[in-house]
Amino acid sequence: MDRELPSRVELLQGTLDLLILRTLLAGPSHGHAIAKHIRRTSEDLLQVETGSLYPALHRLEAKGWIAASWKLSDRGKRARYYHLTPLGRKQLASEQSKWRAFSRAVGLILNPVDQEGP
Amino acid sequence: MNAFFRRLRWLAQRSRKEAELREELQFHLDEEAELHQAEGLAEEQARWAARRELGNLTLLQEDTRATWGWTILEQLRQDLRYAFRTMAANRLFTSLAITSLALGIGANTAIYSFMDSILLRSLPVSDPESLVVLNWYAKTREGDSVMKAMSGTTYDEPNSGVTAGIFPFPAFELFQKNDSVFSIVFAHYPSWQMRRLNVSIKGQVDVAAGWTVSGDYFRGLGVAPVAGRLIISDDDRAGASAVAVVSYGFSQKRFGGAANAVGQSILIDNLSFTLIGVTPPEFFGVDPASPPDVYLPMHTNELLGASNQFGFRAENYLARNYYWVHVMGRLRPGVTLAQAQAALAPAFQQWVAGTATNDQERANLPQLVVKKGAGGLDSLRRRYSKPLYVLLTLVGLILALACANVANLLLVRAAARRREMALRLSLGAGRLRIVRQLLTESVLLALLSGALGVLFAIWGIRFLTLLLANGRANFTLHAELNWDVLGAAAALSLLTGVLFGLAPALESTRVDVMPALKESRAGQPAARHTVWRISLSQILVMSQIAISLLLLVAAGLFVRTLANLESVELGFNRENVLLFQVDARKAGHKDPEIAAFYADLRKRLSAIPGVRDASLSEDSLIEAGTGLPLGLAGAPPNPANRILNIGPAFFRTMQIPILAGRDIEERDGPGSPAVAVINEAFAKANFGNRNPLGQHLILREPGEGDRLARDMEIVGVCRNARYGGLTRDIPPVAYLAYSQGYPRPDQMVYALRTSGDPLLYINSVREIIHQADARVPVSEVRTQAAEIDHTINQEITFAELCSGFAILTLVIACVGLYGTVSYNVARRTGEIGIRMALGAQRGRIVQMVLREVLGLAAVGLTIGMAAALGTSKFVESFLYGMKSNDPLALLGAVAILLGAIILGGYAPARKASRIDPMAALRHE
Secondary structure (H helix, E strand, O other), rough: OOHHHHHHHHHHHHHHHHHHHHHHHOOOEEHHHHHHHHHHHOOOOOOOOOOHHHHHHHHHHHHEEEEEEEEEEEOOEEEEEEOOOOOHHHHHHHHHHHHHHHHHHHHHOOOOOOOOOO | OHHHHHHHHHHHHHHHOOOOHHHHEEEEEEEHHHHHHOOOOOOEEEEHEEEHOOOOOHHHHHHHHHOOOOOOHHHHHHHHHHHHHHHHHHHHHHHHHHHHHHHHHHHHHHHHHHHHHHHOOOOOOOEEEEEEEEEEEOOOOOOOOOOOEEOOOOEOOOOOOEEEEEEOOHHHHHHHHHOOOEEEEEEOOOHHHHHOOOOOOEEEEEEOEEEEEEOOHHHHOOOOOEOOOOOOOHHHOOOOOOEEOOOOOHHHHHHHHHHHEEEEEOEOOOOOEEEEEEOOOOOOOOOOOOOOOOOOOOHHHHHHHHOOOOOOHHHOOOOOEOOOOEEEEEOOOOOHHHHHHHHHHHHHHHHHHHHOOOOHHHHHHEEEEEEEEOOOOHHHHHHHHHHHHHHHHHHHHHHHHHHHHHHHHHHHHHHHOOHHHHHHHHHOOOOOHHHHHHHHHHHHHHHHHHHHHHHHHHHHHHHHHHHHHHHOOOOOOOOOOOOOHHHHHHHHHHHHHOOOOOOOOHHHHHOOHHHHHHHOOOOOOOOEEEEEEEHHHHHHHHHHHHHHHHHHHHHHHHHHHHHHOOOOOOOOOOEEEEEEEEEEEOOOOOOOOHHHHHHHHHHHHOOOOOEEEEEEEOOOOOOEOOOOOOOOOOOOOOOOEEEEEEEHHHHHHOOHHHHHHHEEEOOOOOOOOEEEEEEEEHHHHHHOOOOOOEEEEEEEEEOOOOOOEEEEEEEEEOOOOOOOOOOOOOOOOOEOOOOEEEEEEEEEEEEEOOOHHHHHHHHHHHHHHHHHHHOOOEEEEEEEHHHHHHHHHHHHHHHHHHHHHHHHHHHHHHHHHHHHHHHHHOOOOHHHHHHHOOOHHHHHHHHHHHHEEEEHHHHHHHHHHHHHHHHHHHHHOOOOOOOOOHHHHHHHHHHHHHHHHHHHHHHHHHHHHHHOOHHHHHHH
């Protein structure tokens, strides 16, 4: 159904925010590196669309969860580096516990431990 | 809040952010290309692959920008920029639209500011909302009533009955006792003799307006003095020392400052008063129509009345049947108007029933009506509210017309932009987004017009004030632009912007994209957006014509009324007469010397070079109105008879023809046989065909037994001349010599017949009177012509304003028509080209275009005529000498409008007939 489409996008978007925040926990990084990191770490299972990555980064910045500054990259070019703010750290913690609860709930339904008798 | 400021900072750094985003994305592309190159692609291919992966760059930028917030503001900025560009590109359209709207908004703002100051504004006192004014209502003014005598104004109610705000003093005391409702009750009394007080300050005399107030008046209103103290209860009792309070303006004018005034001793009507204080600058009393200069305690009425034969009588002060004091009160907190009415009405009812002596009086007792008092007395409101509502309706119609006009011009332009709209819709623009953009344009247009309109309003207010004041220096009506008025103007502009913008915006975005795109530039089918084959544009043109007709009819009616008034037969010659008033009695002259003083003054004035004749009368003819018991010898007095005390050569001076007998002459003085001149109406009513000369008239002094005052011989009959107004029927009038007994001379109005401009003689007059007696001030200086204009001031204002409105309307309507027809002609260039190529004559093309215009005009005129016939009766009371469906006004309006329509339609029609068929077809 058409109506499901927005909720799936919503879910993905929320997840992307979580993934970005988690990636930045390791230290400041620029957009391209974030995308690469997510792709590599997920063993190429998650492809981050550039078309949604940058809007997401700017949205998180607008919310004050991450902040940006211009630094020189490894290859000596100017790049926009994002880093977590204290607010973002807090947000990450709460998003993470929400995600864990969610995935546990989904896991419980998909792999029931005790099945009730017929 | 934090997020707000962050966004604000971003907005300021917007262009830097744009550049940063570009750089950030470029960096991404470089990195990606690098990656691909590392995987073995050639540099060029690696670049392309990176670009491909990135996808729609513009969309990405758009999406990212959206996260910065302020999308709506961002779009508004775009819309505004676009709107300004469009407006600049169509300068003629823009200036026409803005000017016509600004005139409409300006006129509305000006009229509204007058309504604000007259009808809506509260008194500048503390907590005006809790003030109430007490009134009474009686079913009829005919027959016996408990109201034996009155001093004050009564008003006829629209349907029936009569109402007034004056009470006997005992009733005021009754209200004072009712302290469950009021926290304080106070009274005031603007007696007629107070209107012109002779105020002498250190030998300098002038006329000032007075008002008497009860001891609680200032405390009740909550007014504090700027200097000294105000009148308190102790000042308002018999035997208290005579004190006075003056207004701030008066203290400035006569003492050069409030502080200087306090403690001064002044003479009021030759009686000594001590000035104790000054009211604040903003305070003007409780009647916005007449701000007093001097406030006196109520008890001074007895004092001042004693020296005047028609002055206030001490026995009336506590009389139960003499209605005179105005009563106001302040409601206790929490008490509503309805509660006050419920509590007081029965108490007054009981009291007033006790004053009735027979059944007829009991059947028509006045009933108490408690009214809001925040705005003070409603004399101004009663006088001006209806004219103002009529004017507001007229300017409202002008604004509607201007709106229709601009809507039509926008519609025409929108039609020209159909391809643009279709293109934008097909490229994926949302319809709402386009409507919003078009609305931004129209609202911007309206707001600019509003700003210009406020300028027009400032002029309008000045002009209207001049028009209404009509040369009077003490004009009290001061309208101004305050925040209320400006707010109303802004709201009006916004509303009009949405109103005239919405329809064209919706219309022009309702486009079938494909056909519109396929259309050639010039060949759009004629009637695309039709409702029952009538386009919105045609409806707008018709309504403009209808509205114009309404305004033209209004103008016609008022102009004809003015013409009727100006051609009223006066019975005297109004040109080259100077009038002014002097009151020697108030300056201390006594009988019988006062008559000699006036006679001597007349002689001195006659001697001024250039003064052809000079005379005097107790009132000017236009303001005359004295009724005393007068009748033929041997018959009872007839209440219809009127008198006017005059001096020698009055008829010669006013140039009223004497039909038989003679004028009053110098020999008709004290001691010589009493004489009178009657007018034709008097002769006809009392003597029929008999010769009135030599007959006797008896004048009695009202009071116990109506003592015989004068037995006069009729020595002349004069032609009917206006008496007491311009439009009233001329009553039977007897003109008496002023120096031959009761009523004894008080104030006098001198009339000088001059050669050349009467106003040139003012200085000589002032000099002569100052020489005769420096204590006697000259007041009410005016020419006879100006006095007459003053009485028809409202009619003059209406006629001039409405003529202006009508011209404005015609211009707006013509411009609208011209625009619409021109556009239609331009749209049909191809069709007309073909017709001409097939042999149509130029004349036929003109006819074709004009026929359509006249078709619209016929419908518009019919609707307008129906509306005019239906609504003109509302202005019936403003008309004189004609009915509201005056055929001349109606037909004149139709003729003028039709002429204007043909003019507006002919120019484009002629242009159509000049179309070169070859050029038109090639264009296709």
